[in-house]
Amino acid sequence: MDMKELRALGKEKFGKACRMCPICDGRACAGEIPGAGGVGTGQAFRNNISALAEVKLRQRIIHNVHTPSTKFALWGKILAMPVLAAPIGGIAFNWNNYISEEEYANAVIIGCKNAGSLGMVGDGKLPEIYQGGLRCVKEAAGWGIPTIKPRPNEQIIALARQAEKIGAIAIAIDVDAAALINMTVSGQKVGPKTYKELLELKTNINLPIIIKGIMDVSDAVICAEAGIDAIVVSNHGGRVLDHTPGTAEVLPEIADKVGKVMTIFVDGGIRTGFDVLKMLALGADAVLLGRPVTQAGAGGAEGIACLMNHIKEELAAAMIMTGCQDLSGIDRHILYTK
Amino acid sequence: MDMKELRALGKEKFGKACRMCPICDGRACAGEIPGAGGVGTGQAFRNNISALAEVKLRQRIIHNVHTPSTKFALWGKILAMPVLAAPIGGIAFNWNNYISEEEYANAVIIGCKNAGSLGMVGDGKLPEIYQGGLRCVKEAAGWGIPTIKPRPNEQIIALARQAEKIGAIAIAIDVDAAALINMTVSGQKVGPKTYKELLELKTNINLPIIIKGIMDVSDAVICAEAGIDAIVVSNHGGRVLDHTPGTAEVLPEIADKVGKVMTIFVDGGIRTGFDVLKMLALGADAVLLGRPVTQAGAGGAEGIACLMNHIKEELAAAMIMTGCQDLSGIDRHILYTK
Amino acid sequence: MDMKELRALGKEKFGKACRMCPICDGRACAGEIPGAGGVGTGQAFRNNISALAEVKLRQRIIHNVHTPSTKFALWGKILAMPVLAAPIGGIAFNWNNYISEEEYANAVIIGCKNAGSLGMVGDGKLPEIYQGGLRCVKEAAGWGIPTIKPRPNEQIIALARQAEKIGAIAIAIDVDAAALINMTVSGQKVGPKTYKELLELKTNINLPIIIKGIMDVSDAVICAEAGIDAIVVSNHGGRVLDHTPGTAEVLPEIADKVGKVMTIFVDGGIRTGFDVLKMLALGADAVLLGRPVTQAGAGGAEGIACLMNHIKEELAAAMIMTGCQDLSGIDRHILYTK
């Protein structure tokens, strides 16, 4: 399986839910929810793309980097690359029902594991969604990160306990789902979190905690003060609040402020290994891939592994072309500024 | 009825007059008058869109806002949202005759009232247009705002008297129609207004007066000095003077100058509840929706109520994602600036 | 005949030479010469459009301008508007042969005269082209401006003598044709002009002289020093040198420098009366229309008069919406700047 075959599979399976555009930039699917688009006018989705496009790489070829290492250490594990699969729920609803919720979770967990990456699985209005994801992580001997919606704390803690039991690497809470209509209308209360609530979570959960949805320095600082282990700089793929800046735009300031005390993930508009390199240069420790993984899911676990290996190869090539031997050598000096 | 059905209805009814583009941005219909487009090259219409698109929202999720209030107080009334329907005349002429002038006015007044919003009705070359709108407002027990073209003062005052009698909430004068060809060629004199003329109107009309079409601080100051109750920052949807800035571009300066002494409305390119939030953050007290309401009119009063409720839900979601409990909490701090 | 019918006629007659795009901006026809496009990548054509689009108008409606005057005085004549038809040669070659060279010249001269505007006619590789234009101006009792290619001075002077004899209002020399391939390959020598050559022309020609193609302050100053009566700020519609700035970009500096000692015309991307107002605000005394006139030529003299009247009405409306009573009231204060 190669990237070309994957594209063909996607075109066949997704119908109008995702058109597999040559460049996935949120134009064709603007506002399509259900669907793969951004909310409202789709501007937040497109801002992710344009913010990244404005970042430029300094090509350097007079040096000695021939075989760069893309290895990434995370909480005692070694990943083959600083690239994870983002938690995506509602596949049936948003992606033309091309795969069942649990089959998708399984493809993500297994595909990522096989490529040396790490997959995240999601939560949804039906309890079955979280439980299905958990089963997949368990079968992969814990090599995965269950993600919990921003439910009331007691529910989160109970669900996190289950993740602890199956030996998951960490848990994530996608607080950027705080205003998701489809949760609230189905009676699943979700909402923002306060410093006190974060503190309570940290005290009661014995796994690294990742808070997803940080786009603002002040939010990041509160997470750090509450002892949260990691944040994901994310606008939920532009699917909850239209007109946010792109994640690449807010990342540097956030990384400067809390990057030394916590792990910084970022998602939003990352399509290639070149984009990964840029996000690392802007201050991220690793990135999450959303839509590209769901698209690669058209090829099942094999498709997702294929994508991850492709991204890794692009990242390695990009490291040669900018003179970076390993991830520690990647900083803002590899970015071109006038 | 939902937004998807409304779109389908519009595509069916509008013909080429409005193509119901995925993002309504004035490109496809540039220069189409008759039609829904902007005048000339359509640049003023597009400037409304691009000026708003440049404004970005600061996503914040670490706080305690779970159920924000979108209630808006206006001259002793409480609206469910700070969103009104703009006065649109010439439906037959511009929108493929999909609905009669009076049926449209009725759908706007009733649809808005049912959703807790407030509709404005228009004036035109035939006296029947204003009278028809007035009848609709009367049937809604005064829950509406008749709008009068910038005719000679004695005519305006006579028409305003009629609005007073039926208990309308306020009257508006769309002075931005000062150069509308179709009025002058049909012998209906319209034109700009001077400070003295505004003063005379204020002295002789016993309802709050809204002057529509302010795009310049000096104009706003004169309105304030004449005791005008409210202005609408508006370029008439880009349909009278091509190449104006977008309304979102001029709004902040105007609001800074006169926002404390009068009510500031704004229209122009507002498509979603996210856009509403941005306009409020830029200094508006409330917004007017033009083209989106006319499009929703394809579903009659029910369609317009559906749109208004949808916008309200988006606004509430946007307030959660930016941490605003009620309208008083919305200011420029929720905007992202580099 | 109205603008809509004119568009339909154009679509019928021009074939692929001009697609009559909703907004005529040089994208569809990029690089098409023969054709209506800009040279090379067509960027100079598009720069004309984008430079104008960046200029914004300050809408003002609180004032007393009801019936503005668009009258323009030029060398003892009064035009109904500050809008002339640019000299366009090579119609047969570039515009699908929709009209003969002389029929076109006639339509321009008569159509403009009937609308109170003033037409320019051109020169070409065949002597017949200049002579044909001259005949048209003669039949219109001199109401027209013959344009001569930048040939050797003795040829220009001889051709200008003929224009004097028929009582033409002025003559123009389009020095921006200095590098036109189709002239040189057909043995008609053309080229740039020096200060001395300009001086010689001025000394020997008894009509006002217009030098077309000035895009640079230093060139404008030399023209002024040589006693030239008028310049046209022009990049020849982007058809000779790709990648020039737009004319609206260079106009202000040139007008500031020589506007008090000579008449300043400008062309390039002007499509509407709103564009005319902007060019006047930037420092032009009057504008030339190129492609719009050629397009309107599909309706013959009547079509061109229709276009000119339409532009005049738009200009008058724009003057109401910005508060300008006559041309003397138009300056940079009507432009919006942040």
Add this chain to the structure above:
Amino acid sequence: MDMKELRALGKEKFGKACRMCPICDGRACAGEIPGAGGVGTGQAFRNNISALAEVKLRQRIIHNVHTPSTKFALWGKILAMPVLAAPIGGIAFNWNNYISEEEYANAVIIGCKNAGSLGMVGDGKLPEIYQGGLRCVKEAAGWGIPTIKPRPNEQIIALARQAEKIGAIAIAIDVDAAALINMTVSGQKVGPKTYKELLELKTNINLPIIIKGIMDVSDAVICAEAGIDAIVVSNHGGRVLDHTPGTAEVLPEIADKVGKVMTIFVDGGIRTGFDVLKMLALGADAVLLGRPVTQAGAGGAEGIACLMNHIKEELAAAMIMTGCQDLSGIDRHILYTK
């Protein structure tokens, strides 16, 4: 043969590999490798185009330049123009197999020579590719520049020896191919070069050495210090590292730093003689054309000569319109800056 026929031939022969877009800007073919597109999202390719488009030319027509000279002196030879054909390998793989590798090399060498230009030929995973190019240069009595991939130094030196023997004008090493997957997967080791390795090459090769792929001032300085004769400012047409700046963006700083001690070539997005003039004004001594030559290859050697002559004519016209008598008169003063 003219440019129009060449376009028609290309459309016929290239299939989907190259769509012969009106403006070749990397949009339609984004990410298409195999194919003519840029790597990843194709942004680096597009950055070449947009960086050039931002550079504007100062049109000047009041001067005495009638017949400019485009002659360019390079290492004792006189070229008719400062325009060379870039080395392009992998024609079969990337361009729909429209011509064989050696036929292409031959068309480039002969077509360029016939037009007074100079062609470069490439290297590839099969030794046959370099040998074939060498044969073509030999048959043209050395009028060509063989290009060697950034292989281990001993291989480069051996291949350069062969170029010396056939009397080639110079050799080039496209170090920007340092991370090309198709080389490494086929067991052909390539990689970046260090200062020491460059020094070794210079010491052991008796031809001018051109290092291709310099996008950074520090890399340029090292090349200069190692005695390298020339560099090509290049991002390999955006085909190896996505998201680099455009070459026109980095060129001025590099030329300022090392332009006096070495020859500066540049490629990337150059489509016309107008673009050539801009690159020279930004500091290049001469330019390389990539995709345009491969497209013109549809007409064989005759097609490539036709392209080169066309570019030369455009350059001459552009020199008239900016007042440059010869290449020495071209500097940043001919660029328009606000």
